[in-house]
Amino acid sequence: MTAYSPQQTAAISLVSPMLPFRAEILSVQPEAPLVSTYWMRFLDPELRTSYQFKPGQFNMLSIPGMGEAAISISSDSNDHQRVGHTVRFVGNVTNAISRLKAGDVIGVRGPFGTSWPLEDHHGKDIFIAAGGIGLPPLRPILYQVMAQRNNFGRVVVIYGARTPDDLQFTREYKAWEEAGIELIITVDRGDEKWTGLVGVVPLMFYRLRMDPRKSVVYTCGPEIMIRFVIFEALARRITPDQIYVSMERNMRCGLGLCGHCQLGPYFVCKDGPVFTYEQLQPYFNVEDL
Amino acid sequence: MCDQTDDKTELIDALQTIPWFHELAPDHFNRLIELSCLQDLETGQELFREGDKEDCLFIVLEGRVAIEMRVPGRGKVRIYTAEPMDIVGWSSITPVVRQRTAGARAVLPSRVVCLNAQKLYNACEEDHDLGYVVFRRLANVVASRLLTTRLQLLDMFAHPAAKEG
Incomplete structure (x- = not known):
């Protein structure tokens, strides 16, 4: 017996919300050194078809x-056959994930949190600024933009990485x-081979x-990068909201129960991870917050 | 160095595409024409080398120019790319002219304006109104390069220490 109703669209048990659901890894796509995308699908066929998330x-x-x-979902939210997570191997859990292969179960x-x-923002110009592992949570947006390109004005992606080898989704x-998305890759x-x-x-x-x-900015990446992206956006009169x-x-x-991810009055897992700068402005430059 | 003969009309047209040149008074603009020339670069062609005498300041008009440094054991490391309207070799008109501290190479077919550094410096010394416009622009360039360098030094994308549960 499943712990969720047939109408449920999330892999969160209503009886025990800390209980994970099992998913089979379909394939592993290396993206960059120490970064791979894990494509997976839920073992439960009912959940597989009902599961929904937002970019x-x-x-x-x-x-x-x-x-x-916590790993951002990097796949197309309209793809109900599989879910993609792009993982950087930096800790105990993600290093254990790095040892998984197709056919293993995880x-x-x-899904948790707020979305872009x-x-x-239909009709608006969308400026996306991503750095390093900040691109995966933004990739679902690009799938949506490609599916409904006429709903948006300019869509510009600025993406930066440490070296050419570290660029993801190349x-x-x-x-x-x-699809009409302007790319600025830096x-x-x-090295001598890089002409970008x-x-x-x-x-x-x-x-x-x-x-x-008519412009909005979406940004994700190292916090220091985000800070300076915000400065540049504000300098161009983009408002904090x-x-x-x-x-x-x-x-x-x-x-939003354990408090590990508290940021000022917010819990990033529940009130975020996507915030407006207007929400975060009072807390952004507070040391050690 | 500006020793090639240019079609002045082409040079004037090119200089008029540079937004901050519009801030110049006509006589200042004419003065810069006299000390400028156009230079076309093929992909891979060097604009200058590390160690060269700093004799020119360049403004990229078309293409892309990489600033690179040779690091023993690592080869040439590209530390910045200049795009159209970027200034390359700004330190050539600072008072203490030394030698090029990095090389510059076209990574795409490029066109640059070359301004004779000594003549430009002298012109700025003689006419401080011109000097103000030029050095204000250079201050912008230096500030943005300094910010770029700071962020590069921070190595923003370095792998952080493990912090997951």
Whole structure:
């Protein structure tokens, strides 16, 4: 007997919300050194078809005996056959995930958190600024934009990584550009073979002409990068309520109960991870918060 | 160095595409024409080398120019790319002219304006109104390069210590 109703669209047990649901790994796609995308599907066929998430939300992935880690969903929210999580191997749980292969089973709870408000921004110019592992939570937006390109004005992706080898989803750039998404790809340091841009994500705003009346900024990446992206957006008269940031904190329960991910008055797992800068402004430059 | 003969009309047209040149008074603009020339670069062509005498300041008009440094054991590391309207070699008109501290190479077919550094410096010294416009622009360039360097130094994308549960 399943612990959820047939109408349930999430892998969160109503009886025991900390109970993960089992999913089979279908394939593993290496993206960059120490970063791979795990494509998976729920073992329960009912949940497989009913599961829904919104771009920007995350799941808790778990391995028995190791623990759980909050991982953003990086796949297309309209793809009901599989769910993708792009994982960077930095800790005990994610290093254990790195040893999983196709056919292995993993625990999934979710989706949790708030999402990018793309539906509210039809007709707007969308400026996406991502750095490093900040691109995966933004990729579901690009799938949505490609599916309904005429609903948006300009869509610009600024994406930066440490080196050319660290760039993620490189095989998809062509499709994004063909769908009318402007790409600005940059690296912090290039080698002799790299003919693309070298520079940091916030400074790429210097290349853009933005109409503040119809522009929104979505950003995700290292917090220091986010801070300077916000500075550049504000300098271009984008208002704090039109700047959306996805924050990373140490999420544990996913339900806003344990307090591990508290940020000022917010729990990032429940009130975030996607916030407006207007919400976070008082807390953004507070040390150790 | 600006020793090639240019079609002045082409040069004037090119300089007029540079937004901050519009801040210049006509006589200042004419003065800059006299000390400028156009230079076309093929992909891979060096604009200058580390160690060269700093004799020119460049403004990229088209293409892309990489600033690179040779690091023993690592080869050439590209630390910045200049795009159209970017200034390259700004330190050539600072008072203490040394030698190029990095190399510059076109990574796409490029066109640059070359401004004779000594003549530009002298012009700015003689006419502080011109000097103000030029050095204010350079201050912007230096500030943005400094921010870029700071963020690069922070190594924003370095793998953090394990922090998951």
